[in-house]
Amino acid sequence: MKRLAPVLATTAVFLIGYLVCTLTFPNFASLRVAMNLLTDNAFLGIVAVGMTFVIISGGIDLSVGSVIGFTTVFLALVIERAGMPPLLAFVAILAICAAFGALMGSVIQYFDLPPFIVTLAGMFLARGLSFLLSTESIPINAGLYSHLADYALRLPGGARLTVPAMIMLATVIGGALLLHGTRFGANVFALGGARGSAALMGINVGRSTVLIYMLSSLLAGLSGIVFSLYTSSGYSLSAVGVELDAIAAAVIGGTLLSGGYGFVLGTFVGVLIQGLIQTYISFDGSLSSWWAKIATGLLLFAFIGFQQATLHMARRGRLRPAAGVAS
Amino acid sequence: QDLTVGFSQIGSESGWRAAETTVSKSEAAKRKINLKIADAQQKQENQIKAIRSFVAQNVDAIFLAPVVSTGWEAVLKEAKEAKIPVVLLDRDIDPSGKDLYLTAVTSDSVHEGKVAGEWLVKTVGTKPCNVVELQGTVGASVATNRKKGFEAGIAGAPNVKIVRSQTGDFTRAKGKEVMESFIKAEGGGASICAVYAHNDDMMVGAIQAMKEAGLKPGKDILTASIDAVPDIFKAMAAGEANATVELTPNMAGPAFDAIIAYKTKGTVPPKWIQTESKLYTAADNPQAVYDSKKGLGY
Amino acid sequence: MALRLPRAGLSQVGALAVILLVNWIVSPQFFDIRLQDGRLFGSLIDVLNRGAPVALLSLGMVLVIAMRGIDLSVGAVMAICGAIAASLADSHALPVVLAASLGAGLLCGLWNGILVAVLGIQPIVATLILMVAGRGIAQLITEGRIVTFTSPALAWFGGGSVLGLPTPIVLTLVMLGLTAAIVRGTALGLLIEAAGGNARAAALSGVGTRAITVAVYVWCGLCAGLAGIVAAADILGADANNAGLWLELDAILAVVIGGTSLFGGRFSIPLAVIGALIIQAMNTGILLSGFPPEFNLIVKAVVVLAVLLLQSPRLGLKLGRRKP
C-alpha cells in the first residue's frame, strides 16, 4: 500500500477534480464526457505508457511527438498515394518505428550519450523526415479507415467507446503487466535504480536499453496509427509537443524523473488529469487564450500541490521512517 | 433569441489571430450571442477535443478555424449527428468534408499570394528582379498556399524569380534573422530586388534587418506581404514598405449573420462566403488605415 | 554515470571551429566583417549576436542543471520580461523598465526555486507549470498583440553597440564574466558541484542545499529576463506569443553540448556558452546555405549527433583528454 501511495493520491485527486467539474457544469456528469476523455486522450495515453518505461529506466524520450507526426504522414502517403493496404502499412510503420527506437537506444548505449540529447536529435530527425515526405496534410480515405473511425461500442447517452480508446485501454493494461509482472519490467526498474549495479548484477544493460527505447518508439508508432485514425489524415505538424504532455502525465502519475520508480496506472490517471483540465477549460469557454494558459498552469499546480500534500500526510502517518531512503 | 456558439480558435500565435478573436467577441456582443471560445494552441487534437466538448454541451452552432485542412470528418460527423451546424472560419477544409459543414467564411490564401505576386510583376515591369521569400511555418497550409499563389502570380514574368526561400516561422524575430542572412548571402543585399513575406510580422522584422544593413527598404528593396496588420501601414507611411494584401479579421461577423438567418428563417447560406483580399499600397493613405486599424486588437 | 578523468573543452571548441569552417565553405563571405553605422556587421557577428539570447539562457541553465535540476520555463520567462519591458518602455525611464522587467524574471525564478526546493516538486514538472502559465501571463500583459515601442534607450539593448560590438554580445560577455565571477570567485561553484553530484553527502557536510537551489533558479530567471529584454529590444516590440518559444530546449542542448551532465555535478560555464554558439553557428549556416527549409531539422539533428559523437568517450577521438 505504502508504495502505491502516489497512485492512490493521484487517483483521489482526479476523482475530486471530476467531482468539482460535475458540480460546476451539469453537462459534465454524462457518460459521453467520460468516454470523450478516453477517446480524445487515447494517443497521449499510449505514448505515455512507453514514456513511463523510459523514465523509470532513468532515461527520457523527446522524440515521441515527432514519431507520431512521421507515422501519420507515412501512413497517409503509402495508403493514399501508393495504395498499400492499411493493415500492411500498420505493420510496416510499426517496424520502422521500432527500428528507429532501437537506433536511438543503441546510440545512447554504445556511445554513452545522454538520452535527452539523443532523443532530441531523434525529434528533429523524425519531424524533418516528415517534412521531406510531405508538408501538406493528406486525407486518408481508405475504407478500413472510415470503418475503424466509425466503429465504436455505443453506450447510453450518445457515448461511444471508440477504437482509439479501446487500443489505449489495452495498451495501458498490457503495459502495466509488462512493467510490473515480467523480468523485463524488473530490469527496467533495476536500470533506473542503479545503472552501474544493474550491469554488475548480470543484467544485459545494452540489450535492455535498446529494448526500452524500441518499446517507446513502437508505442509512439501505435499512437501515430491511433492519431491517424482519429483524424483520418496525415500531417507533418501533428502532435507537436506531445512529448512534454507525456512526460508530465507520467510524472503527475507518480513516476520519478530520476528513474527507478513509477507506475503505468499512475501515468494513465496522469493523462486523464490533463484531459480533465482541458475539458474543464473548454467547458468554461469564457477564458481568453492567455487566461486559458494561466488556468492550465494553475490547475496543474493545484493537482501537483495537492498530490504532494497527500503524500506528505501519508508519510507523516507512517511510524518508522525507513533508514537509508532519500530524505 | 439566446444563441450559444462554440468557437474553436486555433490559438493566439500572431497579432492577426488576436485581432480575429477580439473582433469575433465584439461581433458576438453586437448580436447578443453567447460566444464560447476554446483556444487550441495550434494543435488539431485540441480543436477536436474542443468540438467534442461543444457537442457534449449541446451548443447551437460551432465555429471552427481549422488549423489544418484534413482530419475533421469524424468529429464533424458527430456534430452533424447532434444536429449542430458548423461554420468554418478563415480556412477551408479538405473537399471530402463538404457536406459536413454549413458554410465556410474564408479568404483564399492562394489568391492572396497571387495578388502579391501580380503586384510585384506589375511594379518591376520588365526589369530583372531577384526575390527572396520569407516562408511561414513549414507545413502550415497558409504558408504552402501563399507560396503557391505567389509563384503563380510571377509565373508569367521570367524576369522575376525567387532566389532564396527560408522559413521565418511567421514571427518578427525569425523574419529579421533570416533576412539578415539573406542580405549577407546576396552580397550585402545588392542583388536583392524584392522581399516577399508570407505575413506582415516577418516583413516588419525584415525591414529592420534591411535598415540595420544600411539598405533602404521600400526603395532599394521592394516589399510585398500579406495580412495588413497595423504595423505594416506604419512602415508604409514611412516609405519603408510597398504592398500588403488584406486578410480581414472579421470572419465571425458574416458567420453569425448566416447562423442567425439559418436558425430563425431556415435560410441555407452559400457553401463559401469569400472575404475580400484587398491590396494596399502606399497610394492608399496608409496612415489613415493605420489609425483605423490600431484599435482592433492586433 | 561513468566516472571520467576531467577533460578540457577541446572537443567543443573543435566542433565550433569545424562548423564555422563549413559555414565558410557554404558561404565564402562568412568571415567578412565591416563597420556599418558604427556597428560591426557580418555573418560571424550574426552568429554571436543571434546566439546571445540562448547564451544568456544557458548561463542560468548550466547552474540549474549542475544542481540536478532543469528549467523548462525560461522561454516563457523571456516572453514575460520582454512584454513588461516593451509595455513600459515608452512611458517610463529606463531604470524603471529594467527593474520591473528583471524583477519579474527574478520572481519567476524564485517561484520555480520554491516549488523545487521547498515544496519538493520534481524540477521538470515544477517548471512546466510556469512554462505553460508564463506564456499566458506574457500574453495577458500584451493582450495577445505585438506591443511595439520606440524608446531608443531600450532599443539600444538590441540594436546598439559598444565600441562597434553589438550590445547583445557585450551583455553576454558581461554576464558570462559576472556569472563566472560569482560562481568561481566564491565557493558557490564547489558547493553546487557537491550538491549536484551527491545531494545527501553535501547536506551531511553542512551545505545549505535548499538555499543554493533557490539561488540558482533565481539566477536562471534573471538571465532569462535579460534574454527577454534583448529579444524584445531586437525587434522593437514584445511578441508574447513567440518570444523564446522552444528556446528552453536550445538552452538545455547548449549546456549538454558544453559537457555538463543532466545528472548534475561538474559544470562549465564558458563551455555552455560555446554550446550556445555551436547551435547558433549551425542555424546561421543553414540559413546561409540556401537549402529548402524542409531540410533544416534534419541538418540540425545530424550536426547535433555529430558534435556529441565527437565528445563520446567511446569513440577513439581522445580530443582534450587530460594526460595524467
Add this chain to the structure above:
Amino acid sequence: MDPYEDPPLLSLRGFSKSFAGQVALDRVDFMLEAGSIHALLGENGAGKSTLIKTMTGVVPRDAGTLCLGGVEIAPRSAAEATRAGIATVYQEVNLAPNLSVAQNLFLGRQPTRFGFVREREMRRRARALLAEFDIDIDIAAPLGSYSVAIQHIVAIARAVDLSARVLILDEPTASLDAHEVEVLFGVMRKLAARGIGIVFVTHFLDQVYAVCDRITVLRNGRLAGAASAGELPRLDLVRLMLGRELSAATAVRTPAAAGGDVLATFAGFGKAGYVAPFDLTLRAGQVIGLAGLLGSGRTETARLVFGAERADSGAAVVAGRTVELSSPRAALDLGFGYCPEERKTDGIVAELTVRENIVLALQARRGVFNPLSRREQDEIAARFIRLLDIRPPDPERPIGLLSGGNQQKALLARWLATGPRLLILDEPTRGIDVGAHAEIIALIRRLCAEGMALLVVSSELEEIVTYADEVVVLRDRAHVARLSGEAVEVSAILAAIAAESPALRASEAAE
C-alpha cells in the same frame, strides 16, 4: 594427488591493468583450488578489487589469461562471468535499492510462468534463502529501506545462490557484526565442502585465520606472496602486506583522560519511532563508544546528535547554551563533525576530486562568500593526504576512482579539516587495512588528547575498548547500558547487549 593432472579450479596468469597510466595490477598470478576458501589480502589500494573486476570482465584487463577448470575463459561482463560459473559480491553493495529484496535476490532469473514472474514462488524462495542467513525481514519492501548490513547480506545471499563453481566476496564482512559474520562463515564452509572455491577479501586478520585455507597477498598491484594459512603467521602476514613492520602496538589501552570540560549534554533527546529518548554527556578529551547489534540505533543516535534528523523531544546544551540542532548546518556551526557509515551514498561526491571532497565541510562552514583560495585548498589537501597516507597521493583525482579504504580516509580528512570540537565517527575503520587501522586508532587517541570530544560507532568491540572512555550499549533503538572506566570490556559489553535489562530512561521511552 598430482597437481599437474588436476588443474586448479581457477587460475589467473599475468593479470595487468593500468588506469590512465597508473598501474593498478602488474602481472599478478592467482590460483584457487576447488573446495578451498582463499583470502585475498593487501593494503587499501593494493589492487584487490581491481583484480576481481578484471577477473569477471567488468573492467577490461590489459593482459593476462584466466582458466576455469583448465579451460580458458574470457568473460566480458558480469553476466558472462555468472554464466561461466563465477558469482561475485563486489565491494560496494551493487544491488538495486528501489527493487524489493526478493526481486534483488532473483533479478534476471525470476521464476516465471507464461512470461510472467511468479511473485509468490519468488517470495517463498527468497524467504528460504535468507533464512539460511538467519534474517527474517519483509522481502517485499524495497531493499533501500534496509541498512547497509542487510543489503550486504542480500548481495551475498544472491551470489551464494548463483554460485556454481566460484564465489568471490569482496569485503563482505566490513559492515556485519560478529553474529552475522559467524553465520556467513557457516555458509561459506558449507559451500566449500560442496567443492565450491571461494575468494574472500577482508581487512580483519582474525577472520582470515578463522575461515581461510590459503592466503594471497597483493602489494602495490604486485603479487607479494601466497601461502597456506597455516604456514603464514600473523606477523609475517602483516609484514608481507605492508612491506614493513607494524609500528605501534594497537591493543594497549590508554588510561581514561577522565573528565575534560563538559562540551555537550543531551537530556531526554530522542525522536518517536527512531530512537528512544536518551541522556548523553560529551566531554572534551573523551571518547564515547556506541555499541550494539545491527539496527540497534547507533547510527540513529549519531544522526540525532548531528542534527541530520530532528529530535522531537529533549534538549541539547552545547558549551552552556541550549541549542537547536535543526540541521547538519547548525551542528557544523557548533563545531560538530559527522563521518557517515554509508560512504558511497552519504559520504563521497564521486566526481569531485579528493581535494574538493576534503575541503567541502570546511568550506560549507565558512560560507559561500568566504571561499578558500586554491592555495589554501591545496595545502589542506596535501596535509591530510600526507597525514592519513591517502593513496595515490594525487589531490586532483576524482575520489570515486580511489579504492574504498582510501575514500574512507578522505572522508575522515574532510572532518578533521574543520577542526571540530566534537567528531562523530560511524564505523570509521570500515574497509581500512591493518596499517591504516592502527593509524586511525592512534589518530583518534591523539585527537582526544588534543581536547576533541569523540562519539564513535563501531561494530568491532575489541577496537572500541581500546579507545573508548565510556561505552553506551544500545538495543532495539534505546540506550540500555552505560559502561565507563574499568567496566569497558568486551565481555561486559556483550553481557549488556544480551541482558534483559530495561532501557535507560525507560519511563520516557515508553511514550
